[in-house]
Amino acid sequence: MKNEDSNNSKLWDISSLASEPQGSYTTRLRSLDELMERDRLREEDGFPRKIRIGKLIKPGKGGQEKFVVVPTTVEEKFMHDSAPTPPEEEEPMGGTGDEAEGDILGEQPVRPEQGSGSGTAGHGGGEGHELESSAYDLGRILTDRFNLPNLKEKGKKSSLSHYTYDLTDRNRGFGQILEKKQTLRRVIETNIALGNITDVTDIDTTKLLIDPRDRIFRILSRELEYESQALVFFVRDYSGSMDGKASELVCSQHVLIYSWLLYQFARQVETRFVLHDSDAREVPDFYTYYNLRVAGGTRVAAAYKLVNDLVEQESLAKDYNIYVFHGTDGDDWDTNGEETIPELRRMLTYANRVGITIAEHNAYGPRGATEVERYLKGSGLLDEKPELLRMDVMGEDAEETRIIEGIKKLIS
Amino acid sequence: MELIDQHTKSIMEGCKERARDAGLRFSDETLEYIVTNRDMLELHPKVMIPTLYDYWVHDVELLKGKGKYELYPHNPYETVINTRPPISFYNDNNPDWLNVMIFYHVLAHIDFFQNNLYFRHTWEYDLTGKALADKRLIARLRSEHGRWVDYVIEFARSIDNLVGYFDGLSHLFRHDRPPFPRRIDYYFDVFLQEVKGVKTAEYVKEIERYNRCTREYGELCEESFFADVVAKHPEFEAFYLKGTREKKEERLDILQFLMEHSEFLNQDENRWMKSVLEVIRSTSVYFQPQIRTKIMNEGWASYWHETLFLTDDRIKGHEVEFARVHSGVTSLHRVGLNPYAIGMRLFQQIEEAADQGKLSLEYQRLADSHARKEFDRKTGTGRDFIFAVRENLCDFTFINTYVDQDFVNRHKLFVVGKRLNKERTAWQYYVKSRKAGEYRAMLQDSLYHPPRIEVDRAKGSGKTLYLNHSFEGKPLVTEFIANTMLGIEFLWGGPVKLETSEVGAAPPQESGAPRREEEARKINWRRFVYTMENRTLTKTLLGAD
Numbered sequence: 001m002k003n004e005d006s007n008n009s010k011l012w013d014i015s016s017l018a019s020e021p022q023g024s025y026t027t028r029l030r031s032l033d034e035l036m037e038r039d040r041l042r043e044e045d046g047f048p049r050k051i052r053i054g055k056l057i058k059p060g061k062g063g064q065e066k067f068v069v070v071p072t073t074v075e076e077k078f079m080h081d082s083a084p085t086p087p088e089e090e091e092p093m094g095g096t097g098d099e100a101e102g103d104i105l106g107e108q109p110v111r112p113e114q115g116s117g118s119g120t121a122g123h124g125g126g127e128g129h130e131l132e133s134s135a136y137d138l139g140r141i142l143t144d145r146f147n148l149p150n151l152k153e154k155g156k157k158s159s160l161s162h163y164t165y166d167l168t169d170r171n172r173g174f175g176q177i178l179e180k181k182q183t184l185r186r187v188i189e190t191n192i193a194l195g196n197i198t199d200v201t202d203i204d205t206t207k208l209l210i211d212p213r214d215r216i217f218r219i220l221s222r223e224l225e226y227e228s229q230a231l232v233f234f235v236r237d238y239s240g241s242m243d244g245k246a247s248e249l250v251c252s253q254h255v256l257i258y259s260w261l262l263y264q265f266a267r268q269v270e271t272r273f274v275l276h277d278s279d280a281r282e283v284p285d286f287y288t289y290y291n292l293r294v295a296g297g298t299r300v301a302a303a304y305k306l307v308n309d310l311v312e313q314e315s316l317a318k319d320y321n322i323y324v325f326h327g328t329d330g331d332d333w334d335t336n337g338e339e340t341i342p343e344l345r346r347m348l349t350y351a352n353r354v355g356i357t358i359a360e361h362n363a364y365g366p367r368g369a370t371e372v373e374r375y376l377k378g379s380g381l382l383d384e385k386p387e388l389l390r391m392d393v394m395g396e397d398a399e400e401t402r403i404i405e406g407i408k409k410l411i412s
Numbered sequence: 413m414e415l416i417d418q419h420t421k422s423i424m425e426g427c428k429e430r431a432r433d434a435g436l437r438f439s440d441e442t443l444e445y446i447v448t449n450r451d452m453l454e455l456h457p458k459v460m461i462p463t464l465y466d467y468w469v470h471d472v473e474l475l476k477g478k479g480k481y482e483l484y485p486h487n488p489y490e491t492v493i494n495t496r497p498p499i500s501f502y503n504d505n506n507p508d509w510l511n512v513m514i515f516y517h518v519l520a521h522i523d524f525f526q527n528n529l530y531f532r533h534t535w536e537y538d539l540t541g542k543a544l545a546d547k548r549l550i551a552r553l554r555s556e557h558g559r560w561v562d563y564v565i566e567f568a569r570s571i572d573n574l575v576g577y578f579d580g581l582s583h584l585f586r587h588d589r590p591p592f593p594r595r596i597d598y599y600f601d602v603f604l605q606e607v608k609g610v611k612t613a614e615y616v617k618e619i620e621r622y623n624r625c626t627r628e629y630g631e632l633c634e635e636s637f638f639a640d641v642v643a644k645h646p647e648f649e650a651f652y653l654k655g656t657r658e659k660k661e662e663r664l665d666i667l668q669f670l671m672e673h674s675e676f677l678n679q680d681e682n683r684w685m686k687s688v689l690e691v692i693r694s695t696s697v698y699f700q701p702q703i704r705t706k707i708m709n710e711g712w713a714s715y716w717h718e719t720l721f722l723t724d725d726r727i728k729g730h731e732v733e734f735a736r737v738h739s740g741v742t743s744l745h746r747v748g749l750n751p752y753a754i755g756m757r758l759f760q761q762i763e764e765a766a767d768q769g770k771l772s773l774e775y776q777r778l779a780d781s782h783a784r785k786e787f788d789r790k791t792g793t794g795r796d797f798i799f800a801v802r803e804n805l806c807d808f809t810f811i812n813t814y815v816d817q818d819f820v821n822r823h824k825l826f827v828v829g830k831r832l833n834k835e836r837t838a839w840q841y842y843v844k845s846r847k848a849g850e851y852r853a854m855l856q857d858s859l860y861h862p863p864r865i866e867v868d869r870a871k872g873s874g875k876t877l878y879l880n881h882s883f884e885g886k887p888l889v890t891e892f893i894a895n896t897m898l899g900i901e902f903l904w905g906g907p908v909k910l911e912t913s914e915v916g917a918a919p920p921q922e923s924g925a926p927r928r929e930e931e932a933r934k935i936n937w938r939r940f941v942y943t944m945e946n947r948t949l950t951k952t953l954l955g956a957d
């Protein structure tokens with residue numbers, strides 16, 4: 001009310017503010033690449049990096065989960081944390097209804113068979129295609145910005161089912177693009193035959209007759225493509241002990257690896273997902289792979305055997321570069337790897353790379369004490385076939401930079 | 413982004429007339445823009461101010477917002493910003509009846525911005541204009557100092573939640589002359605109690621003497637009273653002068669303190685950083701009331717869009733559609749808090765209670781529940797009362813004053829607890845309490861409340877800046893301490909210490925042995941000091957709290 005007098009003049013100001021500057025805000029927006037470059041400079045200036053590459057996931061069933069790759073950052077401030085609560089209680093919230101004090105409103109399993117992941121869950125469907133476009137971008141950023149290695153191609157393998165369409169065939173009379181040179185040649189031939197051209201060094205083009213059938217067109221046709229393609233087996237230990245941080249870490253790393261491969265193979269990547277506790281099972285999609293939890297014990301050999309059997313039964317090694325990435329907390333009932341090592345040897349006969357990530361629990365004993373790490377080192381395979389087999393051990397609360405370091409170890 | 417068309421503007425003007433008749437007060441001019449969802453996404457990181465300064469974190473937020481939008485497209489009805497004139501943004505394609513509802517909602521927000529006293533410091537100027545000037549300043553500095561401008565912005569923003577918002581606000585309400593002579597205040601509040609440490613009986617006797625003095629001498633009382641004081645305590649004048657000098661030293665928030673006292677910032681080549689700090693500080697102060705009045709402001713807007721919509725002759729035939737949209741906004745959630753719902757119901761209940769004369773001692777003293785139910789003095793002052801509430805309170809006082817057992821019972825509210833059931837290996841949600849006190853505490857816990865951290869000049873020796881966190885039962889977020897202190901060290905140009913409370917380790921003999929539940933729950937708070945020096949953080953235990 002007080003400013004009515006000045007409003008008229010300000011009115012003009014405001015509307016000009018709204019349209020200023022020229023061009024939309026987006027055009028001045030820094031791209032993700034620029035932001036990452038800025039973040040790299042922070043390190044040079046002596047400040048810690050602030051930008052992380054995150055993923056938003058909208059799970060859907062049947063491989064319909066949708067991913068979006070986004071940068072995230074936290075503006076750190078002095079802020080109140082929530083007051084400590086007893087370990088078996090969480091902070092209270094509000095509600096409304098008729099129940100009496102003490103009545104149970106609902107229950108949520110601690111380890112759901114199909115649960116809510118890491119707070120990024122939601123509802124509804126999406127298209128699998130979008131996962132690829134974002135994951136591809138993520139792979140490109142990872143490769144460029146974090147200096148992940150570029151893959152050396154093992155050789156191109158023929159794809160049996162992949163075709164592209166190209167203007168390779170020729171046809172007389174109709175088609176998509178006129179072949180000028182070929183057409184002219186036909187016209188000349190026809191006119192020589194008709195006697196319209198007597199002296200080939202002196203052709204009067206205005207006299208030439210053009211038969212519609214002389215026109216040669218290029219025509220779109222199906223072409224077989226030869227390109228290298230990859231098949232990735234993601235194998236995850238989902239036994240009881242993996243609940244929480246270890247699972248989050250393995251899943252994050254697997255998403256990043258998948259993205260890197262997607263970029264390296266120009267999207268020619270297929271994925272298979274295997275989960276194991278004491279038994280192994282193949283699951284249809286990343287959603288299930290990401291969200292499933294159980295409380296069973298651990299037998300790594302079961303998973304390796306399943307992968308080997310799948311590759312053999314479906315003759316996958318013939319057509320694909322095969323990668324196997326396994327994430328575990330290092331627990332194994334098969335303490336000495338008696339079952340696991342032979343399966344691993346079998347795997348190394350066809351795989352381009354087997355990468356094993358061990359997310360060690362902070363609470364249990366000293367580092368390097370897990371069964372898997374011990375028997376892998378004991379087998380000598382790590383030294384014998386360093387180009388095929390890699391292992392990376394990290395704490396279950398590893399930061400993103402450490403996860404990326406880990407990927408380098410597994411794939412370089 | 414474009415202004416709404418003339419037809420829609422005429423609907424808005426109609427809403428303004430009706431809202432004014434109902435008692436809402438707001439400036440004549442308002443601006444309404446149609447924006448796309450994409451525009452909204454772009455404005456969001458800049459707190460909807462198109463002219464706010466550029467900063468890379470906004471870009472990160474925007475990219476994230478766009479990603480989210482791709483997964484979960486959403487469409488807010490409106491956004492209002494507190495400027496001169498107020499600007500509001502709308503999505504395209506709303507039917508007229510919906511615009512009527514939204515416009516009432518927006519007008520109530522504007523009324524709130526322009527009349528609630530916590531916004532007092534924002535009443536007189538146009539933020540978008542100031543923001544534009546700030547933005548240009550920062551752009552110019554960036555052309556001179558490059559990315560270092562962004563580091564300074566970052567470090568300043570890391571403490572912009574600690575701005576002295578209330579201190580600033582209190583200046584606006586301060587009288588030129590204190591109601592009592594300050595000498596009297598000093599004598600009774602400080603000198604007798606702290607300097608002399610007199611007994612209560614003697615203190616009361618002095619008060620009596622003063623009162624007698626006032627009765628006998630009227631205006632000349634003070635002179636006579638202090639003549640006796642000085643006779644008895646010759647040192648009084650000296651103490652008083654010293655005491656008032658100390659008082660005059662202003663309480664500066666950390667950003668102000670740095671601007672004034674940091675040797676680093678006051679070096680010639682670094683002076684430009686101070687103007688960046690000023691931009692960050694003033695922008696933060698501007699937005700402080702918004703976050704402290706969320707429940708009231710949304711409740712107020714919901715109250716009015718309901719009240720005014722239903723009496724608007726232009727919307728006949730759309731009542732059912734309105735009910736659907738309205739209940740979507742203002743329904744009480746089965747589990748979870750909806751500020752729109754709680755705020756609106758509180759205003760409605762306050763109005764009703766005031767209408768019946770229930771906000772009185774007479775009602776409060778009634779113990780008989782039947783009598784309480786039947787109580788109705790038919791005062792009809794409800795409407796006036798809620799206008800006063802919207803003017804004078806913020807979320808904290810609103811909840812603290814009006815969330816009572818009547819309110820909790822009436823809306824069947826309860827506090828939901830979440831506990832682990834080991835047998836069933838499941839989290840159970842249960843009705844923890846229906847007591848107003850606990851419900852109030854839960855609401856208050858959900859409110860914005862930055863920690864109180866102040867510069868302690870006595871403890872900071874030499875070049876060290878000493879920050880003291882007044883502990884209020886909650887620790888600070890530990891992960892954020894290092895980077896926040898890194899920034900302060902940069903701006904201060906020397907070592908920084910932060911004294912704060914954290915959970916200390918349990919005494920060793922207890923850790924292995926089984927403990928009784930209440931013992932296990934007892935928290936062992938300890939006072940720690942963090943030190944940031946040469947970009948390295950260390951932590952030492954100060955002693956038991």
